[in-house]
Amino acid sequence: MSSRDLILGRVRRALADVRRDDEQAVPRTYLREHGERNAAETVDLLAENLADYRAIVHRTDTAGLPGVIAELLAAHGSSSVLAPPALPEEWLSATEVTRVADRAGSTPHELDEVDSVVTACALAIAETGTIVLDGSPDQGRRRITLVPDHHICVVRAPDQVVPSVPLALERLDPTRPLTWISGPSATSDIELDRVEGVHGPRTLEVVLVSGDGGE
């Protein structure tokens, strides 16, 4: 007998007391979101919660975005920046920093040489201060937002901001590789106290872009 059949057989015998037509629905009486907010208030909550977990939050409009990104790269002292394949050209139009593409053949060591990475996101969750990446062409492979020490993530507000975890899952595609990011890398392993900065990017900057300015 294969171990598969052995285990499934054990499961079935263990459940001899359970009726096979026992199909109680799970009570989903919990809230879809906590509290009532308009779109602007939801974006404010996102900014507040991101900052609470030590992400650095910036706000601008579409026209101001290239300037903000250029300033952030300069302030970090970056000489190179990774850009996913479909990052809007204009986002990096104001910076002189060397642009590095993520090629399939790039080794992790090569990625480790890059100072910063700029990406878009799939969505952001206000209640938890989370940004979610789904590997779309404007976000790139998971590894590019992991190895460099400085991540600048652009969130289109309010379109990409959802209030809560349940509303986020509704909008995400499970077949894509997903990374949920809530603040920079951290650990609670030393005396159960939170310390920021272990293996992931130690600096996370989130730019909330309002959608005016001729899109």
Add this chain to the structure above:
Amino acid sequence: MSGTFVGMPAFPKAAHEAVHNATLRGNLRHATHTIRAKRAKAVTEVSDWAELREAGKRIKDHTLRHLDRYLVQLEESVTAAGGTVHWAADADEANRIVTYLVKATGETEVVKVKSMATQEIGLNEALEAEGIRAYETDLAELIVQLGKDRPSHILVPAIHRNRGEIRDIFAKEMSEWGRPAPEGLTDTPAELAEAARLHLREKFLRAKVGVSGANFMVADTGTLVVVESEGNGRMCLTLPETLISVVGIEKIVPTWQDLEVFLQTLPRSSTAERMNPYTSMWTGTTDSGTADGPSTFHLVLIDNGRTDTLADEVGRQALRCIRCSACLNVCPVYERAGGHAYGSVYPGPIGAILSPQLRGTGSEIDASLPYASSLCGACYEVCPVAIDIPEVLVHLRERVAQGGQVTEKGAKVVLKPAKGHAAERAAMRAARWAFTHPAALRTGQRLASRTRRFHPRTLPGPGMAWSASRALPTLPAEPFRDWWQRTNGGRTEQGAADGARADGNGEWTGGGEDSGK
């Protein structure tokens, strides 16, 4: 890791040693109290906590009651997404499968994400024996591995170490495993985290094989979820070419939507955060054109005692556990005894009900674990999937003391009563006899009352250990039943009853709003 737990003394002996270690008690007290207050705050932030907890419990119960169906569905979804599913009935089989898969890649080292399942099966030791080195990459696991130590907490395996001890371990041991600790390393947590970052980075960047567990497996989509803080999980899950995930069969949730419950309750319960820094979700492998992450994905599903646990109608609720460790952090016994005394990778209240079910109650340590509790119920209060740990503890005590039918490796067997409980059973039999013979009980009580001046303060013989830390109750001068008859239920006795009532009422009615002014 499980290998190092073999031959552990029973809980009372191990705990007795632990409570005399002042450093350990200080470290545990500091850490558990820090997290307790934070967790309470994180839970208060969500007004529907009770509803989330109930939904989490019901989702897990439903899954367990149809586990065969969901396992098959998960296998189909993972396979359809490009993964390969393996089944392991016990620890040895799981270790053989993983060893074989690693050897097939030609590699001799793997990077590991912290995983309870791989600790449970002793994977690192099994790989070591086959010439494969497993590098733990979680900070606390690294501290444990470098210190040649055992884990003592589900979430923070090095909770028993304070920052000074961690500094010493890093300074002394890191060079044995790779990049040495920086010169002049101090004990500030940020510096220690930086030392770990530098030490592990070279291993992440060259790793070809990653080994992980998973917090959740979604049956209908084939998605695996790993919840973490540091980014070491992301490194192991995305940089290597081959990923091997070893997961207990109870980690399934039926649907994608079900994650909306656990992704709210797990972070708040474990690290007291609204959300943990990183959560990775992947479904099989990606197309080679847009390759993202490992090109080969293996899922090893392990039983290792879980189906035996499932067969117990009371005990099966332990399989709802999502390994948040909130029960450890609130437990007065854990806080004083520490995790090592539990003799298992699963310490604390959940360990006290999980280990004796996964491993059976055959060994001294496992038979003693159901007694490693004061039954105060704090663990049940904080459990995000409402496991009634005290109920299962009492159930397992009954199994140890009385024996009875259990399932071992899928077969029904009848356990004999444990040897150490003969005195307890004799006492219970005597009590039953006395309570069913009222005349004898009355005579005995009167006799006891009249001889009370001569009663010892401590119990003789085997009872001495019990009374060493407890005061024996003093007997009244007159048995209650005699007093009741003599005073007509207290009505003919002056003073006492009236006085008590006046005291209680007087305090209550007069206080309240006025007293604050």
